[in-house]
Amino acid sequence: MTLPPILRRWETLLLVLLVAIGAVNIAWSPFYLGVGNIVNLFQLSIEKIIVALTMTLIIVNGEIDLSVASVMGLSACVAAYLFHAGIALPWALLASLAAGAAAGAFNGFWVAYVGLPSLAVTLAGLIGYRGIARILVEDRAYGGFPDWFNALGQQPWIGPVTVSIVVFLVMFAGVAVVLHGSALGRLVYVMGNNVQAARYSGVRVKRVKLLLFTASGTVAALAGLLYAARLGSVRGDMAVGFELDIITIVLLGGVSIFGGSGNLVGVGLSILLILNLRNGMGLANITGNTQTSVIGALLVLSVLVPNMAQTLHTKWKGRET
């Protein structure tokens, strides 16, 4: 029994699931296809899916960045803190992006130049950056941003589409070009497959890794600012736990946790899949643990199915020869 290659692809499975979920949503809720709902569907998770794009690069590269949600919180808190200390908001925003870049570069330094595992380094970042964020804003909630800032996260810009959604679409195109159409993208895959081989063939492994982690930190900071703009108020616990949702999206997209394989089409489909699933469950009044469990089950499948298929495939081949 051999399936045509296109049907064996992970992306095909995601597409089938996506169509199925879309169909169920249409059947269940008359509100699902409304323009406002489609915009909300993206808006409610927009910061996570923006960070998922750089996370894809990191994971394909064979690393992980657990600190992204803490960097999101840190950037929002830095901006709010500086703004309330009397600094003009544009400068505060720039400073917070710089803080994100610095946090990412700090992670990258330990991973690339010292050779520590990114799991450990960014776990420390997850705790440390959140700590700094909490020290900055303490127990307070900072609001009172100018209207133009809140509008960045809340108001439609092009038609019904918000600034955040435009940022996401532009970044999606950008990351697609980098990963699938550039020399850097090829290096990301090569290193993800076999970092030793890459090193011996003259790839500047350290520089690439530092660049990726810095990009991850910067984008997380940008996402944190968009989140602050969407909510109109900043607290120390902003975006806590988001890293798991972000990594879930990437893994469900068929990106191997061991690096070296996966593509942005899969991640794009996975984003649509999870967002539509969440939205559909929300409109069907399924919330809380039930919702979490369904998405959790999906992730378990996404990790198990390809691995089991691989194992079975190898066994089958072994029998043939």
Place this chain on the structure above:
Amino acid sequence: MKKILLATVAATMLGLLAPHGASAQTTIEPGKPVEMVLLPKFLGILPFDQAHKGAEEAAAELKNAKTLQYLGPTPENSVAGQIEIVTNATTQGVGAIMMSNNSGDQIVPAAKAAHAKGIKVVTWDSPIPSAEGEDVFVAQVDFSETGKVMADMALSIMGPDGGKFAILSASPDAANQNAWIAAMQTALKDPKYAKLEVVGIVYGNDQSEASYSQALALVDKYPGIKLIMAPTSVGIVAAAKAMQDEKLCDKIKVSGLGVPAEMLAYTKNGCAPQFALWSFVDLGYLSYYTAYGLATGAIKAEAGASFKAGRLGNYTITKDPTRKEGLRVLMGPFSKYDASNVEAAAK
């Protein structure tokens, strides 16, 4: 002249009476179909389930043909989850959202969007701090009374010699807990509490494990404390369990705001000799009456509006004295529990 004077007096008196006449108790008309969402801070703890029970009771009395939706996020995803639920309810165009707000002012954009679509937003248990996007807050008890009740329990447990005690709260920006703690600090200024001293506040984020370890951390950090005061139903149970597990109940007592069913064992064994609470069932019930009344147009969200809320009797909407802006309906009163009455209340 005398007649004119008399007439003036009469007119003035009528004038005084008129507002009362105009705001006579509105009877809320049952039987209208209104989609309503009850949104707790998160699912899975008893007080919110009790509020749900009370809201269901009111829904049955008001013969609302639409099923009450009890929707909530998980504790870990409370803020983003509440925003998501409010946004989806807005998409669905429900009639009213009743929310125990856990998101501070971060809920404001979502609440305003709901409000702009004509949805009535009633908060209960915990309001929107800025009151933006909110019609009315159904307050459980007066915040200053909460402070006094906690001060009294502290005095009664620690005795006339007083001593040091610490506070285990929910999250650092939980609007209600902060207001209660502030009210207690104010109450403690009364000379009668002169020997009571608050040494510190820690936060367990309304999660059992975090609250448990924060309670133990308090014991290490402030040796010699005689009491942990926890104005949160999650925190008080966790603290009582921590003291019981560490066999510290002889030295350190626990008090605060708790649910009788959860506190029964600890009150019986002396770890938490006294605690207080309002009825969450009644709070859910009153919130439902308020939201239903607003959504059906029977009540207007303005100071002075009065209405009858079923078995609980009459209530009036007033300006909320605990916030800069906003309206509230005050439920009250407190119930205090100790070994003598906790068993009956736990049933």
